[in-house]
Amino acid sequence: MIQVLFSLFALLAVIGALAMVLNVRNTIAAALSLVVTMISLGGIFVLLEAHLVAVIQIMVYAGAIVVVFLFVVMLLNLRRDVFGPSGQRLTKALGAVAGVWLVYRLLVLLEGRLPATQPLPDGFGGYRDVGMALFTDFLLPFEVTSLLLLAAIVGAIVLAKRRLD
Amino acid sequence: MDLAHQAVLLSGVLFAIGTVGALVRRNIIVILMSIELMLNAVNLAFVAFSRIWAHVDGQIFVLMVIVVAAAEVAVGLGIVIALFRNRESINVEDASLLKW
Amino acid sequence: MDLEVLLKTLFIILVVVGAFAPVITWVERKQSAVMQDRIGANRADIAGITVLGLFHPLADVIKLLSKEDVVPEGAHRGMHLVAPLVAAIPAIIAFAVIPYGSSYRFGEDTLSLVVADIDWGLLYVFAIGSIATYGTVMAGWASNNNWSLLGALRASAQMISYEVTMGLSVVGVFMVFQTLRLTDMAHAQDTTFRLLGFLEWGGLVESLPAWLDWIRIPKWGIVLQPLGFIMFLTASMAENKRPPFDNPEAESELVAGYFTEYSGMRFGLFYMSEFIEVVVIGGLVTAIFLGGWAIPFVSQEAFIGGLGGVLGEGFATLLCMVAHVVSFFAKVVVMIYVQMLLRWTLPRFRYDQVMDLCWKILLPLSLANILVTGLVLLLVEGGAA
Numbered sequence: 004m005i006q007v008l009f010s011l012f013a014l015l016a017v018i019g020a021l022a023m024v025l026n027v028r029n030t031i032a033a034a035l036s037l038v039v040t041m042i043s044l045g046g047i048f049v050l051l052e053a054h055l056v057a058v059i060q061i062m063v064y065a066g067a068i069v070v071v072f073l074f075v076v077m078l079l080n081l082r083r084d085v086f087g088p089s090g091q092r093l094t095k096a097l098g099a100v101a102g103v104w105l106v107y108r109l110l111v112l113l114e115g116r117l118p119a120t121q122p123l124p125d126g127f128g129g130y131r132d133v134g135m136a137l138f139t140d141f142l143l144p145f146e147v148t149s150l151l152l153l154a155a156i157v158g159a160i161v162l163a164k165r166r167l168d
Numbered sequence: 169m170d171l172a173h174q175a176v177l178l179s180g181v182l183f184a185i186g187t188v189g190a191l192v193r194r195n196i197i198v199i200l201m202s203i204e205l206m207l208n209a210v211n212l213a214f215v216a217f218s219r220i221w222a223h224v225d226g227q228i229f230v231l232m233v234i235v236v237a238a239a240e241v242a243v244g245l246g247i248v249i250a251l252f253r254n255r256e257s258i259n260v261e262d263a264s265l266l267k268w
Numbered sequence: 269m270d271l272e273v274l275l276k277t278l279f280i281i282l283v284v285v286g287a288f289a290p291v292i293t294w295v296e297r298k299q300s301a302v303m304q305d306r307i308g309a310n311r312a313d314i315a316g317i318t319v320l321g322l323f324h325p326l327a328d329v330i331k332l333l334s335k336e337d338v339v340p341e342g343a344h345r346g347m348h349l350v351a352p353l354v355a356a357i358p359a360i361i362a363f364a365v366i367p368y369g370s371s372y373r374f375g376e377d378t379l380s381l382v383v384a385d386i387d388w389g390l391l392y393v394f395a396i397g398s399i400a401t402y403g404t405v406m407a408g409w410a411s412n413n414n415w416s417l418l419g420a421l422r423a424s425a426q427m428i429s430y431e432v433t434m435g436l437s438v439v440g441v442f443m444v445f446q447t448l449r450l451t452d453m454a455h456a457q458d459t460t461f462r463l464l465g466f467l468e469w470g471g472l473v474e475s476l477p478a479w480l481d482w483i484r485i486p487k488w489g490i491v492l493q494p495l496g497f498i499m500f501l502t503a504s505m506a507e508n509k510r511p512p513f514d515n516p517e518a519e520s521e522l523v524a525g526y527f528t529e530y531s532g533m534r535f536g537l538f539y540m541s542e543f544i545e546v547v548v549i550g551g552l553v554t555a556i557f558l559g560g561w562a563i564p565f566v567s568q569e570a571f572i573g574g575l576g577g578v579l580g581e582g583f584a585t586l587l588c589m590v591a592h593v594v595s596f597f598a599k600v601v602v603m604i605y606v607q608m609l610l611r612w613t614l615p616r617f618r619y620d621q622v623m624d625l626c627w628k629i630l631l632p633l634s635l636a637n638i639l640v641t642g643l644v645l646l647l648v649e650g651g652a653a
Contacts, residue, residue, distance in 0.1 A: 005171065006171070009175075013174070013178045016182060017178070017182065017185070020186065020189075020205055021185060023189065024186075024198070030195060030197055033198055033201065034197075037205065040182070041208060044208055044212055047175060047178070047212065047215075048212075048215050051172060051175060051216060051218075051219040053218065053230070055227070056211075056215060056230050056231070059231065059234060064204070064234070064237070067238070068204065069201075069204075072201060072245070075197065075248060075249065076197060078249070081197075094192055095192050097191075098192035099192075101187065102184040103184070105180070105184040106180055109180035110177070110180075113176065113177070117172075117173050117176060117220065118220055118221070119170070119220075120170050120173075120219060120220050121220065123219075123222050124222065128218075132224050133224055133227050133231075136224045136225065136227075136228055137228055140225075140228075141228050144228075144232060148232060151235060151236065151239050152238070155238070155240075155242045155243050158242070158246065161246075162243065163249045163250060
């Protein structure tokens with residue numbers, strides 16, 4: 004059952020990713036394909052016992068980040084990709100070859116080297132478990148991310164505002 | 169085959185698709201989305217290894233990556249808007265000059 | 269699939285989609301009529317019987333189903349057709365984690381009245397709610413209409429903004445009840461606490477006279493987190509895009525906003541999903557803040573223990589179950605009515621006011637609420653028991 008679900012989500016994720024990269028006509032549809040990938044990844048996270056991360060994945064990636072992409076596409080009113088698909092066949096061919104090569108290298112690299120999966124402790128991946136780790140062992144990184152977010156907010160406003168007074 | 173091992177492979181495939189997208193596409197918004205896809209693939213690898221070692225640290229890293237992704241989108245799309253305002257285009261080739 | 273789960277799902281769908289949502293469309297019209305000193309919908313009849321116009325939802329459905337389903341020229345056909353489903357389905361499946369009754373022991377078996385009792389139930393609701401945004405965005409984009417596009421733009425910005433405050437406003441409740449599981453939350457509220465008990469913690473009074481112990485109030489979320497309740501209700505109403513937050517569809521500005529180009533049952537689906545969300549908000553607020561299925565002052569043990577001696581354990585449990593379900597839906601009805609009153613009382617906010625309310629008022633307030641809740645919990649050590 005879990006294997007079937009995993010295969011289904013994996014298939015959806017790959018299809019969504021490919022649809023996003025290959026869709027050269029409609030940016031909104033590309034973004035929606037990305038949502039399919041992200042939600043499928045959320046499902047896979049649940050199957051891998053990372054419950055909190057799964058929910059945050061769906062809330063932040065699918066629920067906020069891609070919506071912001073859609074917002075910008077609608078704000079700029081890009082009805083279609085005005086410049087159409089790239090004419091440079093060479094770039095595309097090279098890109099595809101690079102992608103396949105990357106996957107091949109990964110397969111070679113990982114073959115027989117992945118360690119066996121360990122048995123899980125109780126409550127693994129729940130909000131208590133992750134929260135305890137986040138607010139004790141990783142407190143400093145957690146606090147530093149707030150600075151990063153602040154910098155991002157200021158940067159986005161500076162970049163996007165028409166004129167700074 | 170183990171579920172977590174399959175997840176590592178899936179993460180590699182998704183990362184490759186993301187890389188190709190970022191290299192080949194000229195629509196800057198799609199390029200940004202491809203980068204998001206790559207980050208997602210990395211998240212999947214983190215979660216898979218967290219499952220393999222039965223250790224929660226990998227999931228913390230996912231949360232950090234998500235924060236970085238959010239920051240990156242905010243700044244990246246800010247740049248897209250500024251670019252569109254100046255060039256009336258979201259084609260990266262229209263922004264190939266360092267100065268205009 | 270498990271027969272029990274199937275039956276519970278069916279019950280929820282029948283009650284929420286089949287009974288509540290249609291009746292709310294009627295209540296909405298009747299309520300507006302009452303508040304505007306009109307008679308309201310009262311004409312639809314079957315063989316001359318009108319029953320206060322309760323046949324109007326039926327007439328609506330027949331009308332919507334028999335209307336032509338227009339896809340405008342230049343629209344993105346696939347997206348245009350799928351969008352209403354994407355809007356409606358999250359609204360329905362959000363109900364899966366809301367408990368509409370406690371768990372009951374019948375001899376060997378235990379029956380708990382919730383479809384999916386997951387450990388992170390409340391987070392699940394937020395995740396599902398965040399997906400609902402895509403329905404409106406797809407509808408607005410696919411319609412190839414500038415009003416729709418503006419509506420979708422407004423909807424996307426409004427919904428992701430209010431999601432943040434919606435999440436933060438209930439953090440205080442997590443802290444008080446120490447759980448995210450909605451069934452545990454409801455159980456924790458099935459009790460009472462002494463109204464003046466806080467005097468003892470501060471050391472103001474050595475010990476209170478015994479008769480004061482009898483002045484008790486239900487330990488509901490609304491008592492422990494009043495500010496959280498108000499903020500959560502506001503944010504979830506804004507998330508639902510109903511007046512006074514209906515800027516995405518503002519009929520005086522944008523015709524009908526993101527669903528301008530929809531007709532027939534696809535329009536009906538948008539309409540229904542709004543009303544289903546009203547019920548979901550009612551259920552969620554009830555489960556988190558109003559004690560869920562709990563009957564005030566009569567806990568489950570007291571109910572079954574008290575009646576068990578007279579009627580026998582099994583029958584008393586059954587009676588308790590019915591009473592709890594009735595109590596839950598009674599509270600939901602009250603919350604729906606509150607939303608109706610607000611909807612017909614307040615005028616629409618301007619769009620910048622909607623955003624100001626979210627980022628400049630609700631967000632700082634919810635952060636302050638978390639801080640104060642944390643401080644109080646630290647002082648009391650162990651919660652308000």
